Amino acid sequence: MSQAPAFDRRAAAAAADAKLGEALRFTTGRLQAGRAAALAELPDADALRDHARRVRAHTLRHLGRYLDQFAVQVEALGGTVHWATTAADAVAVVVEIATRRAARLVVKSKSMLSEEIELNHALEQAGIRVVETDLGEFIVQLARDRPSHIITPIVHWTREDVAVLFRQRLGAAEQDVADIPAMTAFARRLLRREFLAADIGVSGVNFGVASTGSIVTVTNEGNGRLTTTTPPLHVALMGIERIVPTVDDLEVMLRLLARSATGQKLSVYTNIVTGPRRDGEVDGPRELHVVLVDNGRSTLLAGELAEILYCIRCGACLNICPVYQRVGGHTYDSVYPGPLGSVLTPGLHGLAAAPDLPQASTLCGACRDVCPVRIDIPRMLVALRTSSVQQGLGPGWIRLGVKAHAWLASRPRAYRAALRAVGVASAPLARQGWMARLPWPLSGWTAHRDFPAPARRPFSALWAERRRAR
Numbered sequence: 001m002s003q004a005p006a007f008d009r010r011a012a013a014a015a016a017d018a019k020l021g022e023a024l025r026f027t028t029g030r031l032q033a034g035r036a037a038a039l040a041e042l043p044d045a046d047a048l049r050d051h052a053r054r055v056r057a058h059t060l061r062h063l064g065r066y067l068d069q070f071a072v073q074v075e076a077l078g079g080t081v082h083w084a085t086t087a088a089d090a091v092a093v094v095v096e097i098a099t100r101r102a103a104r105l106v107v108k109s110k111s112m113l114s115e116e117i118e119l120n121h122a123l124e125q126a127g128i129r130v131v132e133t134d135l136g137e138f139i140v141q142l143a144r145d146r147p148s149h150i151i152t153p154i155v156h157w158t159r160e161d162v163a164v165l166f167r168q169r170l171g172a173a174e175q176d177v178a179d180i181p182a183m184t185a186f187a188r189r190l191l192r193r194e195f196l197a198a199d200i201g202v203s204g205v206n207f208g209v210a211s212t213g214s215i216v217t218v219t220n221e222g223n224g225r226l227t228t229t230t231p232p233l234h235v236a237l238m239g240i241e242r243i244v245p246t247v248d249d250l251e252v253m254l255r256l257l258a259r260s261a262t263g264q265k266l267s268v269y270t271n272i273v274t275g276p277r278r279d280g281e282v283d284g285p286r287e288l289h290v291v292l293v294d295n296g297r298s299t300l301l302a303g304e305l306a307e308i309l310y311c312i313r314c315g316a317c318l319n320i321c322p323v324y325q326r327v328g329g330h331t332y333d334s335v336y337p338g339p340l341g342s343v344l345t346p347g348l349h350g351l352a353a354a355p356d357l358p359q360a361s362t363l364c365g366a367c368r369d370v371c372p373v374r375i376d377i378p379r380m381l382v383a384l385r386t387s388s389v390q391q392g393l394g395p396g397w398i399r400l401g402v403k404a405h406a407w408l409a410s411r412p413r414a415y416r417a418a419l420r421a422v423g424v425a426s427a428p429l430a431r432q433g434w435m436a437r438l439p440w441p442l443s444g445w446t447a448h449r450d451f452p453a454p455a456r457r458p459f460s461a462l463w464a465e466r467r468r469a470r
């Protein structure tokens with residue numbers, strides 16, 4: 001994790017950025033509308049989501065068995081499986097494969113896991129050039145930026161920003177950046193040369209099918225297919241939770257993934273790789289390596305945050321989240337932003353690495369409502385907040401406040417007296433039941449919205465009065 005300023009300072013800067021706000025509103029609004037329309041067309045959407053949740057729960061309960069089955073199938077097809085406990089192990093495997101082949105150029109399709117383990121940096125340190133081939137990731141790499149959404153990495157960029165970048169960094173002519181199709185065609189011409197020259201293609205994995213040993217990548221650009229088929233060697237990076245038992249289970253996930261992500265029935269390319277090139281075939285990689293990455297997932301699976309591993313990375317929870325919509329992905333300072341990341345990042349790396357993220361939510365529950373596998377993100381955020389207080393990681397004033405409340409709540413007389421005192425003391429600040437300004441530390445709240453004024457007579461007093469009157 002970087003030493004960037006804390007979430008609230010980054011959030012304030014992002015919320016004040018009008019251009020970012022406009023870009024976020026446009027893209028998240030479009031994706032939300034697409035999702036709603038696509039799911040409304042499905043006659044069995046709710047039942048399908050329930051079924052998908054059961055499949056994910058079952059798979060993770062029997063993860064060891066399905067991973068073993070998957071590994072046996074991949075190796076029976078001629079592939080090689082590597083087990084990586086940590087990010088460093090996973091990176092070492094890929095670097096070793098690349099250096100053994102004296103690779104000079106790696107092309108990559110989009111993989112959040114490769115961001116999580118910081119693969120590009122390690123390959124570059126080993127003298128290997130890495131080219132991102134997903135258009136958004138290509139732009140991010142060119143600009144030395146970071147993705148800010150798990151589906152649309154350049155949600156924070158405008159068309160004009162990309163045109164300037166292409167002119168400055170790639171020498172694009174005016175006709176190359178005249179509109180989005182021209183820019184796409186320009187990038188495609190550049191990338192095609194890289195695909196043909198690459199020694200290795202590195203891809204992520206949306207799903208691994210245990211019964212067949214297949215690797216499934218879901219993309220909207222042909223780059224995923226070119227990455228996994230054109231270079232002579234394919235390395236697939238797969239988080240251990242990305243397994244599904246059978247092709248039937250895969251179908252359930254595919255019916256939900258694109259609909260929840262972009263509103264498409266299916267993404268443009270659903271690429272299913274089952275083993276490397278076979279004897280007699282004329283194309284496809286001669287070598288296939290699947291790197292199964294744990295990096296904290298086993299520990300997560302054993303705890304109260306295990307449910308976050310059901311995630312199929314659709315991004316719907318980001319698009320609906322009122323916090324993400326206002327501040328965008330960079331504010332989370334995490335590979336996985338939004339509600340998903342607010343659980344997954346502390347889950348994988350520990351609360352101390354991301355103490356702010358569980359607070360970055362209104363707990364409105366919208367993320368749970370749109371999640372195709374009905375992950376109860378708010379429940380886990382509350383659990384993380386509890387752990388944060390227990391571990392002494394929250395702000396000092398919250399810890400003191402919780403202690404003071406616990407002390408008062410166990411002393412009814414003192415509690416009632418305190419409530420009456422707050423009601424009387426706050427009366428001069430209240431207007432029509434609301435307070436517009438509060439002193440620090442509550443001023444953070446009233447900087448953006450009013451606070452309901454405490455009742456002058458607390459509920460306990462009214463209740464006692466009513467009982468006496470009976």
Ligand code: SF4
Binds near residue numbers: 260313316317370
């Ligand atoms: S948590 Fe649910 S809504 Fe969010 S990305 Fe994962 S599957 Fe999609």
